[in-house]
Amino acid sequence: xxxxxxxxxxxxxxxxxxxxxxxxxxxxxxxxxxxxxxxxxxxxxxxxxxxxxxxxxxxxxxxxxxxxxxxxxxxxxxxxxxxxxxxxxxxxxxxxxxxxxxxxxxxxxxxxxxxxxxxxxxxxxxxxxxxxxxxxxxxxxxxxxxxxxxxxxxxxxxxxxxxxxxxxxxxxxxxxxxxxxxxxxxxxxxxxxxxxxxxxxxxxxxxxxxxxxxxxxxxxxxxxxxxxxxxxxxxxxxxxxxxxxxxxxxxxxxxxxxxxxxxxx
Numbered sequence: 085x086x087x088x089x090x091x092x093x094x095x096x097x098x099x100x101x102x103x104x105x106x107x108x109x110x111x112x113x114x115x116x117x118x119x120x121x122x123x124x125x126x127x128x129x130x131x132x133x134x135x136x137x138x139x140x141x142x143x144x145x146x147x148x149x150x151x152x153x154x155x156x157x158x159x160x161x162x163x164x165x166x167x168x169x170x171x172x173x174x175x176x177x178x179x180x181x182x183x184x185x186x187x188x189x190x191x192x193x194x195x196x197x198x199x200x201x202x203x204x205x206x207x208x209x210x211x212x213x214x215x216x217x218x219x220x221x222x223x224x225x226x227x228x229x230x231x232x233x234x235x236x237x238x239x240x241x242x243x244x245x246x247x248x249x250x251x252x253x254x255x256x257x258x259x260x261x262x263x264x265x266x267x268x269x270x271x272x273x274x275x276x277x278x279x280x281x282x283x284x285x286x287x288x289x290x291x292x293x294x295x296x297x298x299x300x301x302x303x304x305x306x307x308x309x310x311x312x313x314x315x316x317x318x319x320x321x322x323x324x325x326x327x328x329x330x331x332x333x334x335x336x337x338x339x340x341x342x343x344x345x346x347x348x349x
Contacts, residue, residue, distance in 0.1 A: 103144075108138075194291075212313070281313060290344075291311075307319060
């Protein structure tokens with residue numbers, strides 16, 4: 085049965101897989117794919133973007149409170165799951181927004197299934213190898229000290245770096261699940277597909293590649309190289325933002341995304 089159901093802001097089921105999901109707003113449908121961690125329902129950008137669009141934001145299997153099927157262990161399991169989601173959603177096309185790791189998923193989905201996508205937004209996305217084999221393009225968040233990772237994630241780490249002492253027990257469990265799932269899906273090779281770079285030319289939908297100017301996880305130079313591989317894509321930078329411009333600069337982020345989504349094709 086290729087059907088999709090979602091209770092209000094709670095669960096989304098496609099085939100035999102059930103996902104935690106956030107729904108927000110009304111308007112043109114936007115499938116939002118999260119990055120290093122599942123989307124916090126309290127995030128300001130959700131309410132701001134929800135004034136312009138209907139947001140559907142699942143937690144990937146193994147992230148947040150979404151169960152991971154035992155045989156799900158690669159990025160391509162996630163890509164195929166979201167291809168099923170696109171087929172099952174009651175819209176001819178949806179706009180696809182991918183953040184960080186979710187940007188990698190969004191790029192793979194757009195290569196495979198552009199006809200179901202209205203517009204594509206890649207935000208500080210992973211997924212390709214830009215430099216030579218000896219030069220890392222993406223900061224290794226597993227083998228770098230937590231303090232260094234936080235310094236590279238944020239424009240203002242003193243304000244935004246994670247404070248474990250302020251987290252509830254459930255939030256700590258979710259953080260651990262997120263990290264475990266991210267490692268499972270993205271470890272080898274680390275956060276990229278060696279073949280994706282060649283096939284980005286297949287993306288035929290209007291595309292915005294959006295980057296935080298202070299991102300030290302994947303730099304704006306990486307973002308520009310990514311954009312150059314997608315025909316006709318636009319590249320833009322958000323000042324005073326690191327790897328998560330949607331969090332550090334939600335107003336600027338939503339302004340850029342909403343303006344792009346509203347453009348005529």
